[in-house]
Amino acid sequence: MAVYLEFNFKIKPLQPWNEILMAELIEIGFDSFTEEYDGILGYIQKDLFKEEELKNIYLLQNDDVEISYTYEEMPNINWNEEWEKNFSPINVEDKVLIRAEFHDSDPNMHEIVIQPKMSFGTGHHPTTHLMIQQMLDMDLADKKVLDMGCGTSVLAIFAKQKGAGRTVAIDIDEWSVENSKENAVRNNVELDIELGTADNLGKEKFEIILANINRNILISDIPTYVSVLEDGGKLLLSGLCFFDVEDILEVCTEQNLKLEKKIQREEWVSLLLSK
Structure with a gap:
């Protein structure tokens, strides 16, 4: 151990x-x-x-x-056991509930059930909430979706539950990849899950790209995301603090992305952009 x-x-x-x-x-x-x-x-x-x-x-x-x-x-x-004891469900506008199997179900809400592991960091709860909140209003039906830095693949799973087509989930952490595979089965969705980074991306195009990562990786990788984003496609970002927004938008402007919606929860921010 x-x-x-x-x-x-x-x-x-x-x-x-x-x-x-x-x-x-x-x-x-x-x-x-x-x-x-x-x-x-x-x-x-x-x-x-x-x-x-x-x-x-x-x-x-x-x-x-x-x-x-x-x-x-x-x-x-047993740190997994200790961590799980402190994992709380995430309630998004009383519409979506992200919970573990050991939490009570709520029949009045759309549910995503995950096995929480250490890759699902405490600081990411508000950003996960923001990403799901933005996705509630997005048309994902039959769209090709990419979830970068997928973690537990909550976002990729929700995209599939909303009718997305081919959905690719990529993370640099082997633990996250294995956990994503488990969670996809747990939620009865099919994901293409890969170990890697933005360097994995080739010429395949996506209509929706989700990236809940952090400022430095986003600044580095946004040009790559744009290169595989269809014209008219959507790029949804979080993992950002309020003081990161100006730097992120500068990169997005250089890539001819248009800001469509910005929402904030506590000190965390999510940006929805279009190409």
């Missing part, structure tokens, strides 16, 4: 920086969190931790927030 490190991050002020810090920590390998009254506890496998990556994250260089941390090695614990 993997040995974990527990980091105790003290954050002043706490909001909105605790969620932003969790999102950044996920990108360097942290896979579960506990929220405290004055900060967060973050957990990472000892053999994945690189101190230089932690020191270089954006928030530790930001003068608007004060963050300090200590850490210690933890005893062997």
Whole structure:
């Protein structure tokens, strides 16, 4: 069983920086969190931790927030089991419920059932909510869909449930790929699931591209997404904090994308663009 490190991050002020810090920590390998009254506890496998990556994250260089941390090695614990205990269902406008099998079903809502694993990071809950919220109003029937950075493939599954045609889900994490395959079966949908990055994309075109990732990857990969997006197609983005929007829109403008809709939840933002 993997040995974990527990980091105790003290954050002043706490909001909105605790969620932003969790999102950044996920990108360097942290896979579960506990929220405290004055900060967060973050957990990472000892053999994945690189101190230089932690020191270089954006928030530790930001003068608007004060963050300090200590850490210690933890005893062997079943971390999946611990994480699952803290996983809460995601309710999107009382229309869509994303839940685990151990949560109660709601017959009045459209349900997506997943087996939550560590790839489904705490900081991604608001962005998942935003993506589903945007997708509620989108025409997905018979559309070819690409879900980049699919995680548990919640978005790809919802697209198929809304009638999408061929749907490709890609993630760089082997754990996410395996979890996506399990969740596709669990929800009785057919997905084409791949291990990889935007470099996997060839000449195949898509009418809808979903990317709930993070600022840096989006800035790097948006030109690639546009190259495989059909004329008139839609690019739906999240994984963004409010202060990322200007930089993202600058790249999108360079790629001749038009902003159609922007929504925000807490400090997180989702952008719907068209080609």
